[in-house]
Amino acid sequence: MAVLKHYLCAALILIQFVPDLLAASDSSCPALAGVPGTPGHNGSPGRDGRDGRDGFPGLKGEKGDPGIGAQGPPGKMGPAGLIGPKGEKGNSGLPGGDVQHTLTADVKYLTERLTVVEKVLGFQTFKKVGKKYFVSDGLVANFENAQIFCSDAGAKIALPRNEDENKVLVSMNNIPKSMFIGATDKEKEGLFVDMDNQPLTFTKWRTNEPNDYKDQEDCTVAEITGGWNDVPCSAKVNVVCEL
Template identity: 35%
Template sequence: MYSMRMFLLFCVLCLMSSTGYSQLPGPPGPKGDPVNDGQHGAAGQLGPAGSPGRPRIPGLSGPAGPPGSAIFCGRGVSGQELETLKNSLAKLELVVNYDFVRRVGQKYFVSYKKRESFSRAVEFCSQRGLELALPQNEEENNILSQFFGDVYKTAWINVNTNKAEGNFEADMKNRPLTFTKWGEGQPDKSIQYTGCTMLSENAFWRVTQECFLNAYIICQM
């Protein structure tokens, strides 16, 4: 029996030897070299831009909201204050457009340097929401005299033309004058009915019956 086993073992070894390989695992081989990934290529060029999309169609407008209150200097403005502001802006616009502008205190004197009759002068100022100029003190009176040019040296002032209504001592709204600067012999006592008052180059006032004369129109606001 033992002999038989040895014989079979011998046959197996011979067969393995004749085929040139062994069925038993061999020892592990050496570690291989690391793999090189290679260099990265350069970035490609940008492609052409695509065509623009279709324009957007605007939506419908929403309903109007309720009116808000006016804001001025960080606070609400009352109706009266808003009206005062509007009047101030309107006056400022007029001031910018005139050829002659002088400010004395809170009053402005303005003019286009036009010369017309007294009635046209009153109408001219009234159509613009203004009044014909009327000095209220010496400073205002002297300011108006700065208006005169080299040739024409008179301007109409807002004094009542009817002697019976205060002897030329009231304005066109029949308010008593608080300041006057009549020249010598003025107002002219020989004038019985109508007379118009001029400011002359020496800053004195005088009344004339010739209200049709052309004198400068100066308005005030």
């Protein structure tokens, strides 16, 4: 009985210290890891958070259309720039009076030429040589009537001033085969002058002409050969005027 009593007392003492032993074992003895469980489902999304004060700036938007505004007042005039180098002297212009004179002369010349052309077109036949026109209506007359006819047309009896003009004039010959030319020696025998009483600068006399046959030949004709001959002014031949 004494032994049993001894073991019983020891058991009671041991029971008093069991809680302390278990606590000590939990804090000092490592436990084995268990088998991982199945992952749970995702929870519901949380509420939107507040905008941060120092957040990143957003992307730059597109450029807007230009506005329509009233034009502002002009600014103040800027300071004057530096004076550049002096240019070369230009050509001298015509004095005002000279320009006016030149213009007047040109208008007068064109008017005269137009008048001449209008007169030329009034004849049956005309030929141009240089700046001159030889014109004819087929008239046959003496020298006096030839002068009147040409004068009434604002012209003169034809007078060649060079070989070319003489050839063109002769090409207008008809029957009779000679025509008056504007040269006479009525004032002084042997000295033939034009209708302005100026000495001739070109002649085409035939051999032994002029000869003033019977002292009656004071007028001049051009024959079909191109040669000139003095004849009586009363002779009736072709009349050709010049403009």
